[in-house]
Amino acid sequence: MTSRNDVRSSKRGNFIFSAILVLLVSGYAGRVVFLEGKQPALTELTVLFVSCMLILGALWNWMLRRQVTAFMNSVDEMVDRAIHGREKLTHFDETSLSSLEHKLLRYIEINQANEQNLETEKNTIKELISDISHQTKTPLSNILLYSQLLAETPELGGDTRLLLNQIESQSEKLEWLITSLVKLSRLETGMITLQSEVTPVIATITSAVSHIYTRAENKGISVQIACDPLTKARHDHKWTSEALFNLLENAVKYSEAGGSIRIAAGGNEMFTRIDISDTGMGIPGNELEHIFKRFYRGHSAREYEGIGIGLYLTQKIISLQGGFITAASGVGTGTKLSIFLPQI
Amino acid sequence: MPILRIEHLKKYYGKDPQTTVKALDDVSLSVEKGEFVAIVGTSGSGKSTLLHMLGGLDRATAGKVFVDGNDIFAMSDEKLTIFRRRSVGFVFQSYNLVPILNVLENILLPIELDGGSIDQTYLDEVIRALGLQEKIHNLPSNLSGGQQQRVAIARALATKPSIILADEPTGNLDSKTSQEVLILLKQMSEKFNQTIVMITHNESIAQTADRIIRIEDGRIVSGHAASSGASPL
Numbered sequence: 336m337t338s339r340n341d342v343r344s345s346k347r348g349n350f351i352f353s354a355i356l357v358l359l360v361s362g363y364a365g366r367v368v369f370l371e372g373k374q375p376a377l378t379e380l381t382v383l384f385v386s387c388m389l390i391l392g393a394l395w396n397w398m399l400r401r402q403v404t405a406f407m408n409s410v411d412e413m414v415d416r417a418i419h420g421r422e423k424l425t426h427f428d429e430t431s432l433s434s435l436e437h438k439l440l441r442y443i444e445i446n447q448a449n450e451q452n453l454e455t456e457k458n459t460i461k462e463l464i465s466d467i468s469h470q471t472k473t474p475l476s477n478i479l480l481y482s483q484l485l486a487e488t489p490e491l492g493g494d495t496r497l498l499l500n501q502i503e504s505q506s507e508k509l510e511w512l513i514t515s516l517v518k519l520s521r522l523e524t525g526m527i528t529l530q531s532e533v534t535p536v537i538a539t540i541t542s543a544v545s546h547i548y549t550r551a552e553n554k555g556i557s558v559q560i561a562c563d564p565l566t567k568a569r570h571d572h573k574w575t576s577e578a579l580f581n582l583l584e585n586a587v588k589y590s591e592a593g594g595s596i597r598i599a600a601g602g603n604e605m606f607t608r609i610d611i612s613d614t615g616m617g618i619p620g621n622e623l624e625h626i627f628k629r630f631y632r633g634h635s636a637r638e639y640e641g642i643g644i645g646l647y648l649t650q651k652i653i654s655l656q657g658g659f660i661t662a663a664s665g666v667g668t669g670t671k672l673s674i675f676l677p678q679i
Numbered sequence: 680m681p682i683l684r685i686e687h688l689k690k691y692y693g694k695d696p697q698t699t700v701k702a703l704d705d706v707s708l709s710v711e712k713g714e715f716v717a718i719v720g721t722s723g724s725g726k727s728t729l730l731h732m733l734g735g736l737d738r739a740t741a742g743k744v745f746v747d748g749n750d751i752f753a754m755s756d757e758k759l760t761i762f763r764r765r766s767v768g769f770v771f772q773s774y775n776l777v778p779i780l781n782v783l784e785n786i787l788l789p790i791e792l793d794g795g796s797i798d799q800t801y802l803d804e805v806i807r808a809l810g811l812q813e814k815i816h817n818l819p820s821n822l823s824g825g826q827q828q829r830v831a832i833a834r835a836l837a838t839k840p841s842i843i844l845a846d847e848p849t850g851n852l853d854s855k856t857s858q859e860v861l862i863l864l865k866q867m868s869e870k871f872n873q874t875i876v877m878i879t880h881n882e883s884i885a886q887t888a889d890r891i892i893r894i895e896d897g898r899i900v901s902g903h904a905a906s907s908g909a910s911p912l
Contacts, residue, residue: 411796603855604825605810606862624886654869659862661886675862679810 356392360385406432417443461524468517475513478506508642515644522651529571531656536600536607536676537564539572543579544598547587555592558583562600568607568676570656575676578652579609581645582672586613588639589670606658606675613671618664626662680748681709682841682874683733688742690728690897702728703739704897710842710876715868717888718878725897726878727846733876734767734844735759747841764793768835768843770864772850774827776819776834783815786833793838805836808870809863825856829863836867845877849884861887 367381413424413436423440425433482502485491491499521527540562551558586596594614601608618626618633625631627650632643653660657677664670690703702725710716720726731737732744735751744751746766754762768789769775776785786806790797806812809829819827828848835843845864849857865887868875877888885891892902 603859604823605859624891657866659866661858661862663883675859677810 360388410435414439457524460520461526464517464520464524464526468513471513475506475510479503479510482506508640512642512644515642515648519644519648519651522648522655529574529652529655531569531571533567533569533679534572535564536566536568536570536575536609537562539570539576540579540598540600540609542572543576543583546580547583550584551587551596554587554590556587556590557595558598559595560598562598562609566600566602566607568602568678570658570676571652574652575656578649578674579611581649582611582674585645586611586615586670588641589613589615589636591615594669602678605678607678609674609676611672611674612669614669617666617668617670618662619666620664623662623664627660680712682712682747683708683710683876684743684745685709685733686743686745688729688732688744689740690725690732690737691740701897703732706742706894706897706899708892708899710874712874713868713872715865715875715887715889716877716892717885717890718876718892718894719880719882719885720878720894721880724894726880726894728897729894730844730846730876730878733842734769735763761793764789765838766841768838768840770828770831770835770843770845770848772847774819774824774831774851776827776830778819781816781818782811782822782830785819785830786815786837789834789838795838798839801839802837805833805867805871808867809833823856824852825860828852828860832860832863832867836871836873839871841874843873843875845875847879848877849879849881857884 364381364385367377371377409424409432413432416422416424417436417439423436425436482499486496486499486503518527537560540560544558544560548558583596583598590596590613596614597610597612599610599612616635622633626633627646629647630643631647632641650660653674653676659675661673661675662670663673685706685708688703688706689701692700692702704725706725706729718726718729728737732739733746735744735754738752746762749762749766751759751762777788780788786802787797806815809832811826811829811833814822814826814830819830822830828851832848835845848864849860852860861884864875864877867873868889877885879885890902893900
């Protein structure tokens with residue numbers, strides 16, 4: 336606040352000083368004329384003196400301005416050097432510029448130290464995640480194995496079998512949850528970098544479809560692909576295929592037997608668009624904006640298997656590649672999810 | 680701290696109480712930094728008036744607007760002009776590019792008007808993100824509508840404003856191109872942590888935004904607060 340006021344008062348100061356100068360000069364000239372009457376020699380001398388004074392004043396002002404501009408320029412240069420980590424402009428000079436430069440460097444150092452601390456913390460979290468994923472794997476597969484062994488015992492009652500099935504399905508769910516969460520956090524913390532290349536999308540689509548084809552066939556759902564083999568997009572084949580697989584899996588899960596899934600791809604100016612439309616139960620309008628959130632499950636989706644992480648993961652994969660995903664749906668009319676992948 | 684705060688904003692037209700038109704009637708709102716907000720309403724609902732107030736293009740009858748902590752109605756007209764140039768980026772329905780300047784000159788125009796220095800790294804990043812690197816020497820008349828709007832977005836981003844105001848940015852575009860422009864707006868908001876307020880009458884366009892604010896007859900009917908997180912399992 337004070338510096339802002341300083342700027343304003345320096346403007347006012349300039350005005351006052353100019354006014355005093357003009358007043359003094361004209362007063363002096365007037366006084367001389369008044370005292371001595373009109374004498375050509377004296378008038379000449381006065382005019383010469385006054386104009387010399389004015390010129391000197393103007394020169395002085397000009398020099399000051401130049402100094403200020405030069406100072407500002409060196410400050411600008413100094414900040415630039417500091418930002419880009421180049422050599423210092425001033426060394427240990429006895430100038431205010433030098434002390435300012437040291438302060439600035441101190442500030443940048445503090446910021447860098449903070450950044451480093453954050454980086455260390457991030458690394459700790461990364462390690463923790465890989466530890467969790469590693470250490471939970473063995474007990475989990477043991478649980479699965481023991482419950483399967485137990486299920487093979489011939490003399491089990493109906494109730495026990497039912498409970499055993501529950502244990503098995505819950506363990507499988509847990510396994511999937513942990514794998515997805517680990518995948519997610521690896522994507523989020525940048526542990527996995529996507530290898531994006533401009534390649535035709537048809538290969539990616541077919542590889543995703545191949546994983547759900549049997550499931551769709553068992554349910555009597557037809558899958559159609561309309562895609563020009565030349566349609567290209569910048570994407571990571573493996574991860575995009577996983578993203579598409581998540582969407583297709585949902586389409587199969589929420590469609591009635593005898594329904595159909597349509598996959599269409601095409602390009603526009605900047606993005607290649609892949610649409611996946613199903614004839615499933617649809618999503619009500621008020622839920623549409625939430626479906627990409629972590630652990631969100633639609634009201635009518637609650638009775639189906641799932642934990643609400645597939646769409647979130649899909650969205651992460653797509654946006655990490657500079658793409659985008661949108662959804663359009665109506666209850667009873669099916670859902671259309673569109674993936675946009677950059678072309679260049 | 681919110682980057683944009685509106686307190687009890689009112690805009691009335693006409694003095695006679697019988698015929699007064701209440702374009703905005705006691706609107707309060709706050710927008711956080713980096714948010715992409717869509718204001719939806721039918722024509723005549725007051726959404727354009729609201730946007731004009733936010734950008735300091737018009738003065739309110741009562742109420743206050745704070746952008747980045749500055750009370751914009753307390754500024755003189757001269758200051759407001761400088762404020763707009765430095766802190767607000769506009770994206771219009773009709774692009775408003777200067778026809779005799781090429782794409783790069785159009786993008787740099789607001790920076791040059793302000794006499795500021797150009798952050799080349801940032802500029803290159805913006806141009807690349809909007810897919811304009813091959814078009815920078817073209818004149819606007821040689822570009823498609825979608826491309827022109829992308830230039831307008833780049834121009835709005837160039838000065839790193841506190842807030843970008845977009846007035847029906849896809850109003851002149853076909854649905855395919857509209858979708859692209861919206862996706863880009865959304866991506867820019869995320870990538871550069873840029874606050875964007877967009878007005879539209881089209882609900883499906885608004886879906887792209889982080890938050891939808893519905894306005895009817897000069898009043899906000901929904902979307903005051905940031906949308907709640909995921910529902911419990």
